[in-house]
Amino acid sequence: xxxxxxxxxxxxxxxxxxxxxxxxxxxxxxxxTDEDRIRANFxxxxxxxxxxxxxxxxxxxxxANGNPSILKILAEEGAGADVFSSGELxxxxxxxxxxxxxxxxxxSKTEADHRLAVEKGVRVSxxxxxxxxxxxxxxxxxxxxxxxxxxxNPAIDVPTHPKIATGLATSKFGIPAATITExxxxxxxxKNVVPVGIHCHIGSQILSVEPFAKEAQVLMExxxxxxxxxxxxxxxxxxGGLGVCYEHYGGPAPAFDAYADAIMPEIISTFTRLGIxxxxxxxxxxxxxxxxxxxLTKVNSVKQAHKTFVNVDAGFNTLIRPAMYDSYxxxxxxxxxxxxxxxxxxxxxxxCETGDILAHDRKLPAIQVGDLIALLDAGAYGYSMASQYNGxxxxxxxxxxxxxxxxxxxxxxxxxxxxxVVTPPWL
Ligand code: LLP
Numbered sequence: 001x002x003x004x005x006x007x008x009x010x011x012x013x014x015x016x017x018x019x020x021x022x023x024x025x026x027x028x029x030x031x032x033t034d035e036d037r038i039r040a041n042f043x044x045x046x047x048x049x050x051x052x053x054x055x056x057x058x059x060x061x062x063x064a065n066g067n068p069s070i071l072k073i074l075a076e077e078g079a080g081a082d083v084f085s086s087g088e089l090x091x092x093x094x095x096x097x098x099x100x101x102x103x104x105x106x107x108s109k110t111e112a113d114h115r116l117a118v119e120k121g122v123r124v125s126x127x128x129x130x131x132x133x134x135x136x137x138x139x140x141x142x143x144x145x146x147x148x149x150x151x152x153n154p155a156i157d158v159p160t161h162p163k164i165a166t167g168l169a170t171s172k173f174g175i176p177a178a179t180i181t182e183x184x185x186x187x188x189x190x191k192n193v194v195p196v197g198i199h200c201h202i203g204s205q206i207l208s209v210e211p212f213a214k215e216a217q218v219l220m221e222x223x224x225x226x227x228x229x230x231x232x233x234x235x236x237x238x239x240g241g242l243g244v245c246y247e248h249y250g251g252p253a254p255a256f257d258a259y260a261d262a263i264m265p266e267i268i269s270t271f272t273r274l275g276i277x278x279x280x281x282x283x284x285x286x287x288x289x290x291x292x293x294x295x296l297t298k299v300n301s302v303k304q305a306h307k308t309f310v311n312v313d314a315g316f317n318t319l320i321r322p323a324m325y326d327s328y329x330x331x332x333x334x335x336x337x338x339x340x341x342x343x344x345x346x347x348x349x350x351x352c353e354t355g356d357i358l359a360h361d362r363k364l365p366a367i368q369v370g371d372l373i374a375l376l377d378a379g380a381y382g383y384s385m386a387s388q389y390n391g392x393x394x395x396x397x398x399x400x401x402x403x404x405x406x407x408x409x410x411x412x413x414x415x416x417x418x419x420x421v422v423t424p425p426w427l
Contacts, residue, residue: 002291004034005376012334012374014294016403019334023372027411028298029314029395031383033065035073036401037292038379042077045241045284048256052264055277059103061240061285062088064380069399069408070289071095082283086116093120103199103237103281105151107173114138123147125199125237127174132187139192148187149197149237152180154218158203158211160243161325167202167215167239174200177222184226195231197278198223201239204286207252209262212238216263220270233278238263241284244291246328246377253287286380293379295319296334297358299371300350307346310367315349315356317389319375319382323355330376331359339365347373351390383409388417 001007004015012019015034022032042058049056059080062071066088071081072095080101083089092102099121106113107127114135117124119142126132126148139146153174158165166173175183187195202215215238223236245253271277297314316323331347333339341363349356358375367373386394393412398405 002037004037004292005294007337010335010337010339012294012332012337015400017400017405019294019296019374020372022398022400022405023296023298023334025405026396026398026407028296028372029312029318030296031293031378031395031397032296032400032405033067033070033289033293033379033397033408034400035292038070038073038289039077041288041292042074042079044256045282045288046077048260049264049280049282052260053268053280055279057101057235057279057281059101059237059281059283060288061283062092063384064285065289065293065382066091066384067397067408068095071097074288080281082285083122086110086113089116089120089122103149103283105199105283107151111138115142118142118144118146123149123197125149125151125197126183126187127151129183129186132183132190132193136190136193144192146193147196147234148193149195149199149235150175150180150183150187151199151201152177152219152222154200154202154215156202156211156214156218158206159208160203160205161327163325164205165203167200177218180222181225181229184229184231188230195226197233197235197237197281198226199237199239201283204240205243207243207245207254209242209254209258212259213262213266215239216266220266224270224274227274227276233276235279235281236267237281237283239283241282241287244287244377244380246330248330288380290377290380293377293382295329295375295378295382297373297375299367299369299373301369302345302367307361308343310345310347310373311350312347312358312373313350314358314375314395315351315390316353316358317351317387317392318349318395319358319378320385320387321381322358323353324385329359329378331362331364332374332376333365333367334372334374336365336367336371342366347375350392388412391417393417 075096151174155169297312321327396411397409
């Protein structure tokens with residue numbers, strides 16, 4: 001187990017809190033996040049990068065877990081954020097992040113998105129020439145000048161789930177490296193937009209550092225060319241962070257230092273050769289929050305059928321990753337931690353779909369009605385991808401600091417489900 005998870009008297013603990021007591025106090029399903037683990041993950045990146053190059057900034061990818069408390073914790077640490085919508089931008093600013101530490105990413109931004117970025121003084125990463133033209137016009141109307149980057153598509157194959165490889169030649173994201181200079185040439189002649197950076201993202205849940213080294217190489221070739229064209233770089237953004245090890249701790253996930261070693265030499269030598277020293281930005285989401293959080297879910301029934309199904313109160317409405325990406329989350333019985341394995345169980349949710357399975361064929365202690373299951377590594381793309389499917393409100397989120405715990409989002413009720421509903425006048 002990672003250092004913030006432990007076992008005492010057969011109960012799983014997170015931080016200094018007993019998971020069984022938390023479930024009793026706040027109800028289930030329940031996401032529980034350890035604050036100190038997030039801070040430690042942030043410091044892991046910061047130390048590895050800043051010991052090699054001073055001018056770095058970590059922009060937390062808010063999509064991974066957009067709870068305002070988490071953004072606030074990271075803002076306190078000096079992080080910025082990669083925001084991918086006006087909603088994420090607004091929440092990040094409200095949480096205390098500085099506008100100059102944000103980057104508004106997105107492959108399909110609206111006029112309203114661009115207007116908000118201009119109004120708040122947030123830099124924009126452009127994904128098309130149409131976006132450039134629109135932003136130039138909107139900034140002009142507001143009498144402002146906006147700093148931008150383009151997202152470059154580096155055409156790199158990465159070993160990850162095909163749905164989350166973002167920098168393949170065939171991906172929808174970015175402008176192909178072959179034509180990126182034309183995009184910057186157009187930006188350089190725009191009156192209300194100044195290109196000051198470059199942005200790239202190759203994919204998520206990547207468990208080796210080689211693809212990042214390759215990305216840095218492609219990016220530096222582009223930076224050298226753009227520098228020659230007159231682009232004055234303030235930042236170079238390498239995008240998302242490392243993958244994490246879902247299957248067993250100490251497994252294949254690379255260390256922060258290995259990551260820094262993979263990207264930094266190429267970048268630093270290029271910067272030195274060009275005589276520039278822009279900030280290096282990264283946008284880690286998953287690796288900042290994933291292991292900080294467990295999902296607690298209660299056993300409603302145990303059924304011996306084709307398999308032994310354990311019906312719990314969280315399904316793909318609460319955690320969609322297993323259903324969507326066939327992903328694996330470690331399972332523990334939080335009130336029987338350390339007990340001997342007694343059977344093979346498939347953990348199933350309450351949703352009316354066959355695919356509503358959180359974990360297949362796990363060897364676990366003898367499970368009974370009322371037991372508490374913990375799914376580990378649920379902090380990234382867990383709550384943030386939860387839905388209200390099947391008329392179920394989203395569950396609560398609790399933050400733990402040492403032996404303190406508090407809600408950071410209450411569970412939704414049926415009233416919340418109905419809050420946005422409007423009845424057409426003829427009904
Ligand atoms: N920056 C950009 C532009 C991105 O598209 C992403 C993730 C990130 C940063 C953060 O990447 P990370 O450090 O988290 O790998 N829902 C999927 C993951 C989708 C990731 C999409 N983009 C999952 O649950 O595995």
